[in-house]
Amino acid sequence: MQIPQKGIKEDAKIFLGNREENGLINWDKIEEPSKSLTPYPIKFISKNRFWTECSENYGITTDTLKNKRYNYFGNITDFENTLLATKEFSDRFSATCWKDVLNIYINNLDKNLWEIDELAVQYFIKDSIENVNYHLTHIPPGPNGGPRTKIQIEANESILKDLKEHGRWTIELYKKFASQKLTKIDTSRIINTTKLKELNNVLITYDAINFGWINVDFFYEDPKASPTKLAVKTSAKSNLTSLILEERSVILSGIEKSTNEYWFTKNEDGYNKLPKGEKAIIISIGFDNNGLTFGEKVIIIGENEEETVEVKPISEIELKEKLKKYGS
Incomplete structure (x- = not known):
C-alpha cells in the first residue's frame, strides 16, 4: 500500500504488514528505506x-x-x-x-x-x-x-x-x-553500457520530433482548456512518458509521482488545465539491461482521469520507425 505525499520526509520508514487469520493486517515490522542509488542511462x-x-x-x-x-x-x-x-x-x-x-x-x-x-x-x-x-x-x-x-x-x-x-x-x-x-x-x-548505443540512437530520433516542448501552464489561458486530471500508469518502468498533441504540434512530459505512475497535470491553479475532448497520444519509452521497451495509446483528453499503457520490449529499428511518424 502506498500513500502519496508532497516533498521529502526525512524520517520515512517502510512498514511490513502480515495479514492475520481474522483478516486484520498487523504492521509490526519496520524496514529502513534503502540508502543506495539506482543508475539510469x-x-x-x-x-x-x-x-x-x-x-x-x-x-x-x-x-x-x-x-x-x-x-x-x-x-x-x-x-x-x-x-x-x-x-x-x-x-x-x-x-x-x-x-x-x-x-x-x-x-x-x-x-x-x-x-x-x-x-x-x-x-x-x-x-x-x-x-x-x-x-x-x-x-x-x-x-x-x-x-x-x-x-x-x-x-x-x-x-x-x-x-x-x-x-x-x-x-x-x-x-x-x-x-x-x-x-x-x-x-x-550497474547498467550494461554495451547496450546503451541503441538507446542513444533512439534518443536522437526522439529529439528530432518536430514539435514544441511545453509545460502544463501552456494551457493556462487557453479558452479550450479546463481543469483536468490526467495520470498514466505503465506496466513497467518508463524513462520517458510524454503526451503528444499532434493537432497542436506540442509535447508535454509526464512527471513521475510514484512507481510506474506519471502525471501530466498538477493540483495547483495554472498547472491543472488541458484541452478536454482533443485527441492525444501517450508514449512511454523505457530501458533496462534487457533492452528497449515501448508503449503507446491514443486517448481523448478528459474521458479518463487515469490511463493505462502497456509497455513491451521493442527493437531499436522498430522504435525509431514508430517515433519517426510523429511530426512527419
Missing part, C-alpha cells in the same frame, strides 16, 4: 523533460560552439553508472543547475551522495554571505554623487531581501537532501 536522466533554464545533459558537452553556456567540458556518457546518472542527482541539478555546484559533485564522485550534499551546503552558505556583503558594501551614490533617492534605497533593500531569501532556500534545500543520508550506486544495478 545518463542521457535519459539528464534530458530536460520540459522547458527550463537548466542546460540539457547538465551542460556537459564537448561542443562549445553550439553550447556556449556549458557547465563542464567532457562527454556526458563518461558519467554512466555514477551518481550523476541517478534520479536523485537529477533532482538536485534541476533545483539549482549552477555550474559551480555541478562541479562539486563531479569532483567528489568517490564520496557518498550525502557527503557531497554537505559540501554543497557549505558552498551555498559562503555564496550567500558573499552576495549579501557585496550589496551591503557596494552601494552606489545618489544622482550627481549626492544622497541616494528613496527609490534607490528601496531597490537596494529589495535586492538584499531577495538574496537572503534565495540563499536561505538553497541552504535549507540541500540540508534536507543531505539529511536523507543517501550513499552510492547499488553495484548490483
Whole structure:
C-alpha cells in the first residue's frame, strides 16, 4: 500500500504488514528505506523533460560552439553508472543547475551522495554571505554623487531581501537532501553500457520530433482548456512518458509521482488545465539491461482521469520507425 505525499520526509520508514487469520493486517515490522542509488542511462536522466533554464545533459558537452553556456567540458556518457546518472542527482541539478555546484559533485564522485550534499551546503552558505556583503558594501551614490533617492534605497533593500531569501532556500534545500543520508550506486544495478548505443540512437530520433516542448501552464489561458486530471500508469518502468498533441504540434512530459505512475497535470491553479475532448497520444519509452521497451495509446483528453499503457520490449529499428511518424 502506498500513500502519496508532497516533498521529502526525512524520517520515512517502510512498514511490513502480515495479514492475520481474522483478516486484520498487523504492521509490526519496520524496514529502513534503502540508502543506495539506482543508475539510469545518463542521457535519459539528464534530458530536460520540459522547458527550463537548466542546460540539457547538465551542460556537459564537448561542443562549445553550439553550447556556449556549458557547465563542464567532457562527454556526458563518461558519467554512466555514477551518481550523476541517478534520479536523485537529477533532482538536485534541476533545483539549482549552477555550474559551480555541478562541479562539486563531479569532483567528489568517490564520496557518498550525502557527503557531497554537505559540501554543497557549505558552498551555498559562503555564496550567500558573499552576495549579501557585496550589496551591503557596494552601494552606489545618489544622482550627481549626492544622497541616494528613496527609490534607490528601496531597490537596494529589495535586492538584499531577495538574496537572503534565495540563499536561505538553497541552504535549507540541500540540508534536507543531505539529511536523507543517501550513499552510492547499488553495484548490483550497474547498467550494461554495451547496450546503451541503441538507446542513444533512439534518443536522437526522439529529439528530432518536430514539435514544441511545453509545460502544463501552456494551457493556462487557453479558452479550450479546463481543469483536468490526467495520470498514466505503465506496466513497467518508463524513462520517458510524454503526451503528444499532434493537432497542436506540442509535447508535454509526464512527471513521475510514484512507481510506474506519471502525471501530466498538477493540483495547483495554472498547472491543472488541458484541452478536454482533443485527441492525444501517450508514449512511454523505457530501458533496462534487457533492452528497449515501448508503449503507446491514443486517448481523448478528459474521458479518463487515469490511463493505462502497456509497455513491451521493442527493437531499436522498430522504435525509431514508430517515433519517426510523429511530426512527419
